[in-house]
Amino acid sequence: xxxxxxEVEEPDPRxxxxxxxxxxxxxxxxxxxxQADVYRFVLHLIRxxxxxxxxxxxxxxxxxxxxxxxxxDSRFTTWLFSIARNCVVDETRRWGRRHRVADRVGRERxxxxxxxxxxxxxxxxxxxxxxxxxxxxxxxxxxxxxxxxETAEMLSVAEGTIKSRVHRAREQLIALLGPQGEERxxxx
Amino acid sequence: MTPEPRCARFRRLxxxxxxxxxxxxxxxxxxxxxxxxxxxxxFEASQHAxxxxxxxxxxxxxxDVTDAVMLRITREPNRQVxxxxxxLTAIAGVAAALVVLATSFPVLERTPQIAQAADVTRLAxxxxxxxxxxxxxxxxxxxxxxxxIEERRFRADVWYRAPEKFRLEVRDxxxxxxGSWPRNDIDVVSSxxxxxxxxxxxxxxxxxPGCAIQAGVEERTIVRRQPFDxxxxxxxxxxxxxxxxxxxDALNVVxxxxxxxxxxxxxxxxxxxxxxxxxxxxxxxSWVPLLPLDRVDVWLDRESWFPLRYTVSRPPQExxxxxxxxxxxxxxxxxxxxxxxxxxxxxxxxxxxxxxxxPEGLRRLLPQYTAGLRPYxxxxxxxxxxxxxxxxxxxxxxxxxxxxxxxxxxxxxAEVVRVGESSLGYYRPAAPRLPRRIDLFGRGRHARIESxxxxxxxxxxxxxxxxxxxxxxxxxxxxxxxxxxTRSQLEDADVGTxxxxxxxxxxxxxxxxxxxxxxxxxxxxxxxxxxxxxGSEIRLFRSTRVHQLPPTSEDMVGVDVEGSAARWSRExxxxxxxxxxxxxxAITAPSLDLPSVVHIxxxxxxx
Numbered sequence: 001x002x003x004x005x006x007e008v009e010e011p012d013p014r015x016x017x018x019x020x021x022x023x024x025x026x027x028x029x030x031x032x033x034x035q036a037d038v039y040r041f042v043l044h045l046i047r048x049x050x051x052x053x054x055x056x057x058x059x060x061x062x063x064x065x066x067x068x069x070x071x072x073d074s075r076f077t078t079w080l081f082s083i084a085r086n087c088v089v090d091e092t093r094r095w096g097r098r099h100r101v102a103d104r105v106g107r108e109r110x111x112x113x114x115x116x117x118x119x120x121x122x123x124x125x126x127x128x129x130x131x132x133x134x135x136x137x138x139x140x141x142x143x144x145x146x147x148x149x150e151t152a153e154m155l156s157v158a159e160g161t162i163k164s165r166v167h168r169a170r171e172q173l174i175a176l177l178g179p180q181g182e183e184r185x186x187x188x
Numbered sequence: 189m190t191p192e193p194r195c196a197r198f199r200r201l202x203x204x205x206x207x208x209x210x211x212x213x214x215x216x217x218x219x220x221x222x223x224x225x226x227x228x229x230x231f232e233a234s235q236h237a238x239x240x241x242x243x244x245x246x247x248x249x250x251x252d253v254t255d256a257v258m259l260r261i262t263r264e265p266n267r268q269v270x271x272x273x274x275x276l277t278a279i280a281g282v283a284a285a286l287v288v289l290a291t292s293f294p295v296l297e298r299t300p301q302i303a304q305a306a307d308v309t310r311l312a313x314x315x316x317x318x319x320x321x322x323x324x325x326x327x328x329x330x331x332x333x334x335x336x337i338e339e340r341r342f343r344a345d346v347w348y349r350a351p352e353k354f355r356l357e358v359r360d361x362x363x364x365x366x367g368s369w370p371r372n373d374i375d376v377v378s379s380x381x382x383x384x385x386x387x388x389x390x391x392x393x394x395x396x397p398g399c400a401i402q403a404g405v406e407e408r409t410i411v412r413r414q415p416f417d418x419x420x421x422x423x424x425x426x427x428x429x430x431x432x433x434x435x436x437d438a439l440n441v442v443x444x445x446x447x448x449x450x451x452x453x454x455x456x457x458x459x460x461x462x463x464x465x466x467x468x469x470x471x472x473x474s475w476v477p478l479l480p481l482d483r484v485d486v487w488l489d490r491e492s493w494f495p496l497r498y499t500v501s502r503p504p505q506e507x508x509x510x511x512x513x514x515x516x517x518x519x520x521x522x523x524x525x526x527x528x529x530x531x532x533x534x535x536x537x538x539x540x541x542x543x544x545x546x547p548e549g550l551r552r553l554l555p556q557y558t559a560g561l562r563p564y565x566x567x568x569x570x571x572x573x574x575x576x577x578x579x580x581x582x583x584x585x586x587x588x589x590x591x592x593x594x595x596x597x598x599x600x601x602a603e604v605v606r607v608g609e610s611s612l613g614y615y616r617p618a619a620p621r622l623p624r625r626i627d628l629f630g631r632g633r634h635a636r637i638e639s640x641x642x643x644x645x646x647x648x649x650x651x652x653x654x655x656x657x658x659x660x661x662x663x664x665x666x667x668x669x670x671x672x673x674t675r676s677q678l679e680d681a682d683v684g685t686x687x688x689x690x691x692x693x694x695x696x697x698x699x700x701x702x703x704x705x706x707x708x709x710x711x712x713x714x715x716x717x718x719x720x721x722x723g724s725e726i727r728l729f730r731s732t733r734v735h736q737l738p739p740t741s742e743d744m745v746g747v748d749v750e751g752s753a754a755r756w757s758r759e760x761x762x763x764x765x766x767x768x769x770x771x772x773x774a775i776t777a778p779s780l781d782l783p784s785v786v787h788i789x790x791x792x793x794x795x
Contacts, residue, residue, distance in 0.1 A: 024258070024560060025317075025580070031257050032314055036250040053251045060257040123241055141207065142242045148209060167203035174234045177241070 011076055020067050027067070031060050034077065037144070038084045044139045045088045047128060055091055059084040074153065078146060082154045085136070126176040130169055137162050138169035195221075195228055202232045206239065252310055258560060308441060308455060308488070309433045313642055315493040316428040316582040317560070322348040324426075324494070324517035326469060328358075332509045333476040334393055336365065342372070344469045344512075346426055351564065351579040352415070353528040354378040354422040358469060368397045372473045376421055377530040380565065381541075383410045383421040384530040387472030394743070407534025414541045415565040415577035416584045416638065418622065423468035424582050428493045429486065430640045431464035431618055432457070445487060447496040448513075452487040459484050459500060460778050464618060466500055469512065476509050477743065479758050480778035492519075540570020550574055550589050553635065557652035559645045561585050585639040585649060592632050592660055603697060603715060608651025614659055615647075626650045630657030673699040673712070681712045689791040690714055690726060691784075697725075707733035727776040728792070734772035737764055747786055750793035756782050763789055 011030060018026035038059055043052040062083050070079055127135060136155055140146040141162075151166075152159040201218045204210050210218065222229050328342040340362040347355040358374040375386040389406040391399030410421070425431050433439065439461075442454035459466060460480035478500055485508075487497040494517050499508035544567040546554075554576065561578035569575050569588070578585040605626070607613040613626040625638040628650055635655055639646050663670045673681070673696075681696040699712035709731040737755060745756040747763065754765035761778035763785045773792075777785050 024261075027261070028254060028258055028560065029318060031254045032252075032318075035253050039250045039253075049251075053253060056251070057253040057256050057260070060253065061260050064257075064261050119241065138242075142239050148207060163204060163207075163209070164200070166207070167200050170203055170235055170238060171199065173238055174231070177238065 009077075013072070016067075016070070016072075016076060020070065027064060030063075034080055035060070037077070038080060041081055041139065041144060042084050042088055044127060044143065045085070045132075045135065046091065047124070051091060055084065055087045059087045062087065074150065077144075078150045078154060081140070081144070081146075085154065122177060126173050129176065130172060134165050134169035134172065137166040138173070141166050142170075195225060195231075198222075198225070198228050199231055202228065202235055206235050249307075252307070252314065254314055255310075308439060308453060309642055312428055312433050312488065312493040313430060313583070313645075316430055317580050319428065319519070319581040320350050321520050321523055322346070322427045322494075322517070323520050323523065325515050326426075327513050327515055328469060329511040330476055330509065331507055333474070334396060336397070337362065337369075340372070342469075346469075347523055347527050348424065348427050349523055349528065350581050351584055352378065352380045352413075352422055353523075354424070355527050356423075356469065356471065358473070364397075366397060370396070370474070372475070374471065374473045376471055377528060378413075378421045379528045379530050380415070381411065381413050382530040382532065383413060384408070384533065385421065385472050386534070388474065393474055407531075409530065409532050409534055409536045411532065411536060411538050412541045412570075413539045414569050414575055414586075416579075416586045416623070417539055421471065423464065423471060424640070425464040426468035426495065428582055429462070429465040429488075429495055430582055431623060432462045432486075434618070434624060434640065434642055442485075444490070447487045447489075450496060451490040452496050453490055455486050455488065457484055457486070458482065462486065462498075465495060465498060466510070477759055478509065480761050481781070482509070489517075492517075538570065541565075541567055541575070543567040544574075546574055546576055550633075553589065553631070553633065553653055553655060555587070555637075555649045555652040557648050558585055559583070559641050559649060561641075583639075583641055585637065585641060585646075588636045588638070590634050592629055592634050592657075605647060607647045608653075608656075611651060611653075611656045612658060613647065613650045615643075627659065628653060628655040628657075629659050630655035668702050668704040670700055670702045673701065678712070689788050691780075694726060707731060709733060725777075726780070726788075727774075729772075729774040729776070731772045732770075735766070735770065737766065737772075745782065747782070749786065749789045752793070754786075754789065756785070758782075761785075765789070767793060 011033060015026045015029060019030055035056055039052055039056040042055045042059070043049065046052055046055065059080070063080055066083065070076070074082075127139070130138065137151050140151045140154065141148070146154070148159050148162050148166075152162045155162070157165075198218055198221045201210060201214050205215065205218060222232065324346045326344040326346070328344055330340045330342070331338065333340055340360065343359050343361060345355075345357045347353075354376065355378070356374070356376040358372070360371040360373050362369075362371075364371075370388045372388055373386075374388075375384075377384050384407065386405055386407045389404045410417075416422075433455075440456040442456055445452055445454045458480065459478050459482040462484040463478075465486065466478065466484060479502065482500050482502050485499045485501070486495055488494070489496050494514065495512075496517075497511075497513045499512070500510040501508040543565065546566055558578045561580045561583055564577040564579040564584070566574075566576040571590070573588050573590040575589075576587050603615045605613050605615045607626065607628070611628065611630075613628055615626050616622075616624065618624045623638045623640055624643065624646060625636055626646055626649075628635045628637070631654075633655060635653060637646065637650055637653075639649070641649070659672060661672045661674075678696040678699060681699065694714040696712050697715040699710070701711075702709045709729070711727060711729045714726040714728070740757070742757050742759060745758070747754045747756055749763075749765050750768075752765045752767055754763055756763050760776065761780065762774055762776040763782075764772070764774045766772055773789075775785050775789055775792075777788070780788075
């Protein structure tokens with residue numbers, strides 16, 4: 001299965017209101033609906049599936065705690081990603097920065113992989129080489145379609161800085177993945 | 189790929205253009221530059237390709253953290269306030285919002301990859317919680333019903349509204365050779381308080397078509413239904429097969445396939461596990477008999493977990509006996525309530541249920557954990573037992589309380605399972621018309637918990653009830669004294685039977701003896717010790733009360749067991765005979781074939 005990432009749909013405002021008012025079913029539906037996006041986002045940042053699962057869980061528990069404070073100033077998904085990103089920061093502080101990444105890179109390839117899987121591994125490996133300050137903007141903007149403004153708010157940096165970082169990230173990724181990226185993307 | 193200094197600025201503009209952040213002036217300037225600079229054009233193409241690559245990269249299997257999150261949340265300090273609130277929330281409004289949300293999901297592409305049978309079970313249960321209404325049409329093709337009829341065709345229409353409203357219309361579209369063949373038209377209408385079924389009344393299949401009995405229809409009504417009083421009249425497995433998928437132990441995930449253009453997951457299991465689904469559209473009437481080990485292939489819709497298609501086959505025979513395909517299914521916003529208005533016709537029976545509040549003493553025994561299900565109907569049943577129920581979407585939980593030792597049904601095979609930290613539960617798999625259940629004992633009480641929740645969830649519900657005891661050793665019922673076998677008696681049974689006769693790994697897990705006027709009975713249940721496969725039990729039964737084999741309309745096979753004439757019911761997986769000493773004996777083993785059961789019978793007889 002190929003997952004089409006990209007813009008994450010916003011929930012029905014009535015569901016958010018119900019969850020904020022304490023409706024368990026509504027909150028559960030939000031978990032069910034957004035857990036895959038949060039997990040993928042976290043996995044891009046931390047690259048350890050087990051840790052990503054734990055952080056996804058933690059993110060929703062925190063989201064539940066903070067939901068009453070969510071006033072709809074930002075998109076719900078942006079708000080949720082901010083929480084997830086904070087959880088990642090906490091986790092990496094605790095365990096040392098991206099300690100597990102090095103363990104995994106370079107060990108994932110396998111001769112029996114399909115072109116799709118190989119491409120996915122190459123993309124993951126290329127992303128893994130980016131420093132955190134470049135990785136976060138490119139994932140948020142290129143994978144999840146956040147705007148410069150939303151990304152800047154989430155990462156607490158100026159919009160101009162985001163523009164510059166996402167550009168540098170893309171340059172580095174293009175250098176790594178090479179010109180064949182185009183053909184491969186068409187295959188995918 | 190280091191750009192020339194003058195290109196560096198344009199590359200940054202290319203990046204901004206990709207994000208639609210370019211001023212018209214910059215855009216014009218960039219266009220002009222791209223017209224002249226091949227390196228920057230390549231860079232631009234690469235940027236687009238990169239974004240596509242990032243967005244189209246195959247995703248890893250995504251875990252489902254819903255249960256874990258909801259569990260942690262309910263343990264939050266403000267849980268009491270929160271739970272009280274969600275019970276009071278106007279459910280109807282929220283349910284409508286959820287339907288909107290659910291149907292607006294980007295569909296197939298977001299569905300996680302599934303590798304494990306346990307994932308299938310979990311995801312199907314997750315989907316069922318949100319389901320409120322359902323409407324579907326199925327085409328049924330059946331073979332092997334009668335030698336003169338190559339195949340029969342049916343159309344089945346299903347309407348459902350959670351939790352207990354159900355309507356089924358099965359219409360026989362077969363071209364029979366003559367008009368004397370009975371048409372297998374079936375109707376079922378169920379509402380929370382009443383169920384009605386209409387089915388053809390006809391001769392046994394073997395006697396058709398030249399049968400002396402006039403074909404006709406039979407109607408039955410049940411009034412004052414208990415909540416969730418059985419799967420046959422509200423067979424919700426046709427909506428999402430929760431009961432069928434409840435234990436993933438013996439579920440074989442074949443893979444992802446497309447059915448009528450929809451992404452589906454193909455799973456395989458045996459009929460003995462899948463009967464809640466397979467029999468959902470066959471609640472009455474006359475159908476081809478199926479056997480416990482017949483293979484059932486099910487294709488589940490990856491978005492909704494509705495069954496799109498299922499077949500029942502008996503390899504090596506080439507064609508399936510039964511092929512059922514959904515031709516239309518949806519979640520309508522509303523279904524006219526009159527659809528679920530069950531008539532009161534034919535033979536009327538009462539389930540004896542009366543709405544009542546639970547006595548104070550029992551309220552303390554209610555579970556702390558209900559898997560998120562909301563309180564539903566509660567009252568007393570015809571036997572005077574207190575009944576409470578909980579529901580959400582398709583999922584239900586029902587607890588029946590009575591006094592310890594007042595029920596003689598410890599005869600059923602039960603697996604002793606640890607529930608909670610210090611309690612024992614007696615688990616029984618689903619049986620026709622009975623959902624999976626756990627019995628708990630303690631404080632002079634017996635609680636039976638029945639549910640279509642996942643087995644782990646059912647155990648957690650049981651573990652959250654403050655009943656910590658063992659099943660009574662002796663019960664009295666209708667002049668009978670029923671004794672549960674002691675551990676040492678079971679060990680004796682093991683020594684005498686299991687090691688030499690039964691398949692490897694089988695141990696005597698439970699049993700009982702009864703005595704009273706007219707004779708004695710003994711039953712021993714054997715289960716494989718390391719697994720909990722549903723339907724894998726072997727049960728030996730002996731009675732001095734039965735002097736001749738009870739009559740039945742089943743298609744039986746005659747077999748010789750050490751000089752005694754035995755008969756084999758394929759449908760029940762049961763061999764019965766009266767031995768030389770005049771004692772009735774039966775071996776029930778739905779997972780074994782006839783030669784294996786006959787082997788066991790002969791070994792027992794010669795011992």
